Amino acid sequence: MERERLKALIKERSLNVADEPIFKLSSGKLSRYYVDLKRITFDPEGIYLVGKLMYDLIKPFSPDGVGGLTLGADPIAYSVAFISYMDGNPIKPFVVRKEAKEHGMKRQIEGVLQEGSRVAVVEDVVTTASSSLKAVKACRNAGFEVIGVFCIVDRKEGGREAIREQGLELYSLFSIDELLS
Template sequence: MHDLPSLSPELDAVRAHVLEHSVKRGDFTLKSGAKSTWFLDTKQTACRPDGVLAMADAMLQIIPDDATAIGGLTMGADPVAFGVAAVAATRGRDLRSFSVRKEAKGHGVTGRLAGALQPGDKVVITEDTTTRGTSLMEAVDVVREYGCEVVLVTLIVDRGDTCAALCEAAGVRYQPLLTSHDLGFGPDD
């Protein structure tokens, strides 16, 4: 563990929740194949009421005012998108939520999309955590193909170092709530 950087009160609340409920320590092989001494089960933050409120407080500060929908690739995006949209509604913000399916189905909004997404929406793509960013980029592509504009990619924790470059190459604003550095972990942990 390294020293924790200073964060805003909203991000500090998310970090405290993640460190208490979502960080597991041990020897792990990540989905990417990389070895790590720590693992993130960020759904432990995205699916607990106090975590949902902390996450929504932080995300609603960075989500553009003109955003109309939030979602991403199922399962990682679902609790984040649905929680943020619900909390937003209690604050007078209308953010519809949606999921991008891993495979096309013959029903729903269209093949891979389910939920309240509409063509022309200004969309926030989200997820609970990422190492490489490939799921986020897949969701960006599906949403763009449907005729929506992606105005932000955000998530609870970016534990890797490639997603920012992928978003930049795709011409999408990227702002994770937390990085592994914010949690006190370095690249070799």
């Protein structure tokens, strides 16, 4: 039920489809469609559904932490952390900055996790997985053990294969096909 509701919300609010490839992606490529998941992750019902469904996906792996590359991953990490606490199984959120801070503690990762923590890397959309893998690399540099990459939508444009090359699996709530159909 929650999955069907989230799918309906994404189709209604996030899916932008054009006749021509007018949407510029993070990779620089142009696409005929764009899934704007910020329309979901900045909405109270959307953030609840994402938190609940993503928590259900991640929970079997028993991670200590959940987070990813700012900005897409941030609301996902916070909502999973909130839901996990309500479930009596707290998972700590963290944020990977695009670049390490140049002042203060000069950290790239913000949070309270210790070296050796097992973490789930989350993402809103995976296209090439370049953003997810940037987060994976930062996590590994911080001494975390990454257990997998978990996203809301897999655009199926090579991300899964790129993630596998790093010895990890991609888990998604939806693939682009079921949103476009």
